[in-house]
Amino acid sequence: MTxxxxxxxxxxxxxxxxxxxxxxxxxxxxxxxSLKMISLSNISSLTNEGVRSLKGLTAIxxxxxxxxxxxxxxxxxxxxxxxxxxxxxxxxxxxxxxTQLRSLDISYNxxxxxxxxxxxxxxxxxxxxxxxxxxxxxxxxxxxxxxxxIxxxxxxSDEGTQFLLRLEYLNISQNGxxxxxxxxxxxxxxxxxxxSESNGKITDASLLRTPNLETLSFSGDVVGxxxxxxxxxxxxxxxxxxHMSNISDIAVSKLQNLQILxxxxxxxxxxxxxxxxxxxxxxxxxDEGKKDGKRAKLKIIPAHKFDPHGRPAKV
Numbered sequence: 001m002t003x004x005x006x007x008x009x010x011x012x013x014x015x016x017x018x019x020x021x022x023x024x025x026x027x028x029x030x031x032x033x034s035l036k037m038i039s040l041s042n043i044s045s046l047t048n049e050g051v052r053s054l055k056g057l058t059a060i061x062x063x064x065x066x067x068x069x070x071x072x073x074x075x076x077x078x079x080x081x082x083x084x085x086x087x088x089x090x091x092x093x094x095x096x097x098x099t100q101l102r103s104l105d106i107s108y109n110x111x112x113x114x115x116x117x118x119x120x121x122x123x124x125x126x127x128x129x130x131x132x133x134x135x136x137x138x139x140x141x142x143x144x145x146x147x148x149x150i151x152x153x154x155x156x157s158d159e160g161t162q163f164l165l166r167l168e169y170l171n172i173s174q175n176g177x178x179x180x181x182x183x184x185x186x187x188x189x190x191x192x193x194x195x196s197e198s199n200g201k202i203t204d205a206s207l208l209r210t211p212n213l214e215t216l217s218f219s220g221d222v223v224g225x226x227x228x229x230x231x232x233x234x235x236x237x238x239x240x241x242x243h244m245s246n247i248s249d250i251a252v253s254k255l256q257n258l259q260i261l262x263x264x265x266x267x268x269x270x271x272x273x274x275x276x277x278x279x280x281x282x283x284x285x286x287d288e289g290k291k292d293g294k295r296a297k298l299k300i301i302p303a304h305k306f307d308p309h310g311r312p313a314k315v
Contacts, residue, residue: 196220
């Protein structure tokens with residue numbers, strides 16, 4: 001793709017230039033009136049001047065960025081989403097001015113501090129994965145959060161989440177500080193992701209208080225979670241049971257709304273649990289030259305995705 005080619009896309013709204021070294025300021029100038037989101041990483045030909053021309057931007061991703069500076073960022077008046085993970089160019093002084101932000105990704109970021117994030121009280125989505133700068137006092141002020149990723153985060157605990165009652169998405173993978181205390185408060189929770197670090201800390205007691213869960217992902221044994229709670233999560237459309245040894249066919253077979261089942265490294269769930277998900281279409285398969293008979297096919301359709309702003313998107 002060249003600069004000249006972009007002039008043929010006058011309605012383009014999203015542009016990703018990851019590792020692109022051919023698109024320059026001249027190219028993006030063709031998109032000044034249409035572009036809403038741009039993603040930049042490992043680029044060399046696009047400069048601050050080119051980005052400043054995109055006055056209609058509402059979202060920008062500056063991953064591992066070493067070119068676009070904070071002066072440019074502060075001249076984009078409509079920004080509501082910023083991703084500055086692995087970024088050492090954007091400082092607290094700039095982010096503090098962007099009080100209109102709704103979504104902020106500062107994963108793997110050691111510059112932005114709690115004082116700054118605490119002032120962004122309009123945030124609805126926050127990614128703090130692998131972030132050791134933001135503390136509980138800061139998080140507890142962000143009462144409008146619907147999306148929170150605190151995976152690989154050792155700073156945030158139950159104390160920080162006590163007022164985050166609007167959360168719909170919570171990622172606590174490799175976070176050993178979040179317990180039933182947090183999860184049991186989240187009656188609106190729809191998406192929960194956890195790993196073996198939650199073993200003994202997340203149990204049936206809290207999952208039974210989150211009846212609206214649509215996504216539940218385990219990577220590693222969490223022995224406090226059993227069939228007793230899983231079988232009651234009737235709204236689940238996505239279930240991952242990787243390395244989970246204590247969930248059986250009994251629970252899975254009751255989840256009639258399930259659309260995606262991930263059994264990576266799981267040896268507990270058998271074909272008996274899948275009978276409810278078999279559809280009428282049959283096919284013949286051959287095995288070593290012999291017919292293996294007619295088998296029903298498992299119906300697998302996408303459950304959900306998350307948009308660039310970190311919000312759950314409807315299918």
